[in-house]
Amino acid sequence: MxxxxxxxxxxxxxxxxxxxxxxxxxxxxxxxxxxxxxxxxxxxxxxxxxxxxxxxxxxxxxxxxxxxxxxxxxxxxxxxxxxxxxxxxxxxxxxxxxxxxxxxxxxxxxxxxxxxxxxxxxxxxxxxxxxxxxxxxxxxxxxxxxxxxxxxxxxxxxxxxxxxxxxxxxxxxxxxxxxIEDGQPIDRFCEAQQLDLRGRVQLFQSVLAAVAHAHNRLILHRDLKPSNILVTPRGEVKLLDFGIAKLLDEGEDEHALPSGTASELTQQAGRAFTPRYASPEQVQGGEVTTATDVYALGVLLYLLLSGRHPTSTSDNEASTTPLERMRGIVEVEPRKLSETVRAQGGERAKKSARDLRGDLDTIVAKALKKAPAERYANAAELSEDLRRWLAHEPIAARPDSAYYRTAKFVRRHRWGVAAGTFASLAVAAGAGLAVWKAQEAHEQRMQAESLIEFMLGDLRKKLEPVGRLDVLDAVGEKALGYYSQQDARSASADSLGRQARALHLLGEMADARGELDRAEQMFKQAAQSTAELLARNPGEEARVFEHAQSTYWMAYAARRRGDLQAAAAQFEAYRQLAARLTALNPGKPEWQMEQAAAESNLGILQLERNQALEAQQALTRSSELWRQVLAQRPAARLDYASTLGWLANAHQALGDYKQALAAQAAKVALFDDQTNASSNSEVRHIQATASFYSGQLLLLMGQLDPALGKSLEAVVRLKALQALEPGNLEWLQHLCFAQLLVAEIHLAQGDARAGRLALAAVQADTEHLLRQDAKRLAWQVKLKGIQLTLSARLALLEGKPLQTAPLLNYLDGVRTFEGGGKRLKPENNRVVAEAQLLAGDALVESGQAVEAQTLWLNLVNRLQAQVTNRDQDAMALQALALLRLDRPQEALHLAETLAATTYRHPRHAELAALIKK
The missing domain is CATH 3.30.200.20 (Phosphorylase Kinase; domain 1)
Structure with missing residues (x-):
């Protein structure tokens, strides 16, 4: 031996x-x-x-x-x-x-x-x-x-x-x-499941959450590699093997070990790494920090997204020598992620490279910097930039060009607001070279413009990586002080452009800090500059677009402060400017997309204002524009699908359930010809939510068996998605709503046992979400309210007394939300009204009839605006409350109105039965 x-x-x-x-x-x-x-x-x-x-x-x-x-x-x-x-x-x-x-x-x-x-x-x-x-x-x-x-x-x-x-x-x-039973290394799991790009990044977020947890407790892993990261068949990530981990606060822990052991272990374990995933400082015997783990995470992410090691110089990595590998780690800058994928050849590789180009290239490159100080400081920072990429937000690793921020903002706010799609926030071209003159006024102007150029350029690049963009405020205020004393009509186009650009930036920063008044002031001043530029050149596309962006920001700020009327006026002005762009250049797809987004934003805002008919018209115009541009811009498919979803909501608000179902079906059909639809998590999510909303619509039409089929289909689809990313709370929220819909349909069918099982199945996930955020209305008002009212309905079906306390506690919480100035959306109002109806019944059973009457009166008033707009579910709830208030004629009028519609929700049958009595 x-x-x-x-x-x-x-x-x-x-x-x-x-x-x-x-x-x-x-x-x-x-x-x-x-x-x-x-x-x-x-x-x-x-x-x-x-x-x-x-x-x-x-x-x-x-x-x-x-x-x-x-x-x-x-x-x-x-x-x-x-x-x-x-x-x-x-x-x-x-x-x-x-x-x-x-x-x-x-x-x-x-x-x-x-x-x-x-x-x-x-x-x-x-x-x-x-x-x-x-x-x-x-x-x-x-x-x-x-x-x-x-x-x-x-x-x-x-x-x-x-x-x-x-x-x-x-x-x-x-x-x-x-x-970890049947766990696979993360790279093999991704290949076996054929996860798409987003799916891999979402799964990787679970790895980052685990490493960030360790970093927060002053622990470095130092040996992050696929074999130490297993994924269960359910998609749950498990990080293993802290055998060579390092405690950053070793001085404290050395006392727990035998004399001299800690330093000896540090030296030995520090060398016991896996070279393939080691950082430059590890292979050189340097000091290790949380950035050391970040490098290994960067290698792992590069490998998951490209199938190649970042320092590999050939397809056959086994052919490289140890010296070549060492040099690759210490000296060779990794090839861009997207270039590595493109070099693999084929149409699929080209498409993947396009998806990787830009932000993911930048994120991975930052994680793989040779110098630890140039990487993300820890796993949490890397995770945050990937979260931003997933949410279509600007990432921190990339200095924001004006074009970049604008393009990202569109995707981020596809649900309700849209900035310019393919152009820059910069209102004018660069400053150019200025000729020095001796006049004091010219010196002041040059100083102000130089400050702004410095603020938007080099200073921002230096401050953003260290999280000190707040310093820009002082610089911006000093520069903008000069402009505030000038007459905009005499300023040059370049000066006005720089001023508007700086104001947009400062406004965004103020908005991010929650300083809404200051943000709105900045946006308003920027709009004055772009309005002046447009007045000088009314037929120039660039000037129309620039002012459209300022108008958008004004609408955004108004909506943020809850002034929906002012927001609607600004969004209408934004829509008109977008239409003007299309008129100036009808063949330009970017302007058609701009107009489609503007119409969609306005329609969504109108839905929030209970203007369902106007919303339907705007969203129909938006859908037509998206349809026209789709042949030239296939990437607009997701925006088109989003608009169709909102159009379905508008049809539903108007009681046209058949049209709403057709819009949901059209939304799904957009992706029928996509060969990779089954592996695209975004498309799968669209399919899942379409099943859910279709189930809701069928329930409103009284078609209980088809409704149950669609709702169960939604649950299956959402569970499959949730398995890909267990930590995704948005997907978990949608799954909870789908499971509650299943419970509601079972109860409507009179199946108490199935309803009880469905409610039990969602209990733990609902409680988890409620613990995560005490201020999120979608959870604390809607999700919690539906769960409580269904539990009360189950008790009635089983012949048990209603529990008053949970309902009244919930309603007290709603009053707290509303007392803080929050406006509930129509869908949330209906949930609260259902709770008020049942809480009133419970109070009557306990001999508190006066308190019950107060609740029902509040319900009638709460829903009045929706009833006026012919929201059929709201009409049924109000009619049930009116009967309890002994106002049968008003209830009968609403019941007759509903009888002439396709509304056949179980509430309709309940109302008809009470009127007969």
């Missing part, structure tokens, strides 16, 4: 890990042959260790963990299947590498029955470091409690026969960890 010098272990360990990570024997042999040519002695050691591993695999035991000869010890104790270790019985080895071995075991002390993973440390590190390293890993895992980190369940010392070098005779420390 070949003797292995223990001093060579720091060099052997990472190479052994690399070889063990290669699944195919051929790849492992090829890599070992390369090492043989470069480092014959190391290669012989590695071959010996691999031979011992093969023997242990065949014998199905660990004796002693993998590296017996490393400490030149006598044969140590053997671990075997069926052996007891504490409260657990070993079943089989499930993994081993240069740093140790892991056994599958089962708890057999009778307390509970569950499988676990037990980790035994190899004796590869220096003698007195073994126990210390295990103690450190245990301390680290004890600090961590996160759904995406495999939990430590127990720890102990196994009493075994014989002795192991570096431990007390017959005593082997172990850690008991959560067992």
């Amino acid at each position: 070949r003797e292995i010098d223990k001093a060579r272990w720091p060099r052997l360990s990472p190479l052994l890990d690399e070889l063990l990570d290669l699944d195919e024997a051929g790849a492992r042999a090829a890599r070992l042959q390369q090492l043989q040519a470069a480092h014959p002695e190391l290669a012989e050691d590695l071959a010996e260790l691999l031979r011992r591993q093969a023997e242990q695999d065949a014998a199905d035991y660990l004796a002693p963990p993998l590296l017996q000869g490393l400490a030149a010890a006598e044969p140590g104790p053997r671990l075997a299947a069926g052996q007891s270790v504490g409260a657990y019985t070993l079943e089989r080895i499930i993994g081993q590498g240069g740093m140790g071995a892991v056994w599958l075991a089962r708890r057999t002390d009778g307390r509970y029955d569950a499988q676990v993973a037990i980790k035994f440390l190899s004796t590869g590190l220096a003698g007195r470091g073994d126990a210390g390293r295990f103690a450190r890993e245990g301390q680290i895992l004890a600090r961590l409690a996160h759904p995406h980190i495999a939990r430590m369940l127990d720890a102990g010392i196994a009493q075994l026969d014989g002795g192991i070098a570096g431990t007390s005779a017959g005593r082997l420390p172990y850690l008991v960890l959560e067992y």
Whole structure:
């Protein structure tokens, strides 16, 4: 048996890990042959260790963990299947590498029955470091409690026969960890599930959440790689193996370890990394920080999105030498992510490259910077930029050009507002070179304009990475002070353009900080500048577009402060400017898209103002424009689908349920010809929500069986999406609403048992969302209200008394929201009205008739605007309240109106039955 010098272990360990990570024997042999040519002695050691591993695999035991000869010890104790270790019985080895071995075991002390993973440390590190390293890993895992980190369940010392070098005779420390059943390394999971780009980024966010949790607790992982990140069949990410993790506050923890152990472990474990995912500072023996983990995360993200390693110089990575790999990590700048994908050839690669180009290129490049100070500081910062990319928001890693911010804002606010689509916020071209003159006025102008150019350019680039954009306020105020004293009519176009651009920037910053009044003031001043420019050149497209953007910002600010009337006026002006652009250049798709977005924004705002007919007309015009432009701009398909969804809502508000169903079907049909629709999470989400809204519409029409089919279809689709990204609260919210719709339909069918089961199924997820955000109306008013009213309906169906307290507590919370100036949307008003109706019934049962009357009167007043606009669900609820208030004639009038429509919700039958009495 070949003797292995223990001093060579720091060099052997990472190479052994690399070889063990290669699944195919051929790849492992090829890599070992390369090492043989470069480092014959190391290669012989590695071959010996691999031979011992093969023997242990065949014998199905660990004796002693993998590296017996490393400490030149006598044969140590053997671990075997069926052996007891504490409260657990070993079943089989499930993994081993240069740093140790892991056994599958089962708890057999009778307390509970569950499988676990037990980790035994190899004796590869220096003698007195073994126990210390295990103690450190245990301390680290004890600090961590996160759904995406495999939990430590127990720890102990196994009493075994014989002795192991570096431990007390017959005593082997172990850690008991959560067992991840059927987990796949994250890269294999992505390939097996054929996840699209967004799906991979969303899954990666779970990894970042786990690493950020560790960073927040001053823990570095230092060995992030696919084999340490498993994904369960349900799509749940689990981060493993903190064996070489580092505590940033080691000074405190050293006292918990034997004397000298901490520093020794730090030196040894710091070298025990996997080279393929190591950062430049790791391979050079430099200081490690949270940015070290960020580099490994960047490598992993690059690999997940391109299928290639960022420093690979050939398709066959096994052909590169260790020296070439080392140089690649330390010296070679990675190729752009999108270029790597494009080089793979084919139409699919070209499309993927287009999707990666820009923000994802920038995000990944920042994570892979050679200098730690130039990377994201930690996993949370990287996660935030990816969140921004997913939400179509401007990312922090990229200095914002005016064009860039405008294009992003469109996607971000597709639901309700839209800035210019393919043009810049810059209202004028660059400043150009100014000729110095001696006049004081000219000097002042030059100083002001230089300040603004500096603010929008170099200063912003320097301040944004460190989160100090607030400094721009002072610079901007000083520069804009000059302009406030000038007559806009005498200013040059360049000066006005720079002024408007600076005002837009300062307004956005103020808005982001919640300073709405200041933001609106800035937007108003910018609009004055662009109005002056437009007045000078009324037929110039660029000037019309520039003023359209300022008008949009004015509408946005008004809507943000809750002044929907002022917002509507500004959005109408924005729509007219967009139409003017189309008139000036009818063949330009960008202007057609601008007009389509403007019409859509106005329609959505009108829906919020209970102007359903006007909303329907605007959204119909928008849909037609999107349809026309689709052939030239296929990417507009998502915007078109969004508009069709809002159009369906407008039809529903007008009681035209058939047209609403047709709009939902048309929304889904937009993607029928897309071959990758099944792997595109955005398209799948559109299909899921279309099923949900169709189920709602069928329920309103009284078609309960088809409604149930559609709602169950929505649940299935949303569960599949949720499995891709368990942490996505928006998708979880939609799933909860779909499950509640299933419960509502079951109750409408009189099936109490099925209704109870459906409500129970959604209980935990609903409570989770309610805990996440105490101010979110969609959850605290709508979601909570639907759950409570359905629970009350279930009690009535089962012949049980209504519980008054939960309903009244909910209504107290609603009053608190409304007392703070919040305006409830029509859909939320209907939910609150249902709760008021049932709470009144509960009060009557308890002898509090006067209090019940007050609630029902409030309900009638709450819904009056919606009833005036012929909201049929609101009409039914108000009629039920009027009957309880002993106003039968008014209720009868509403019932007769509803009878002439297609509204056949179960409330309609309830109303008809009460009127007959």
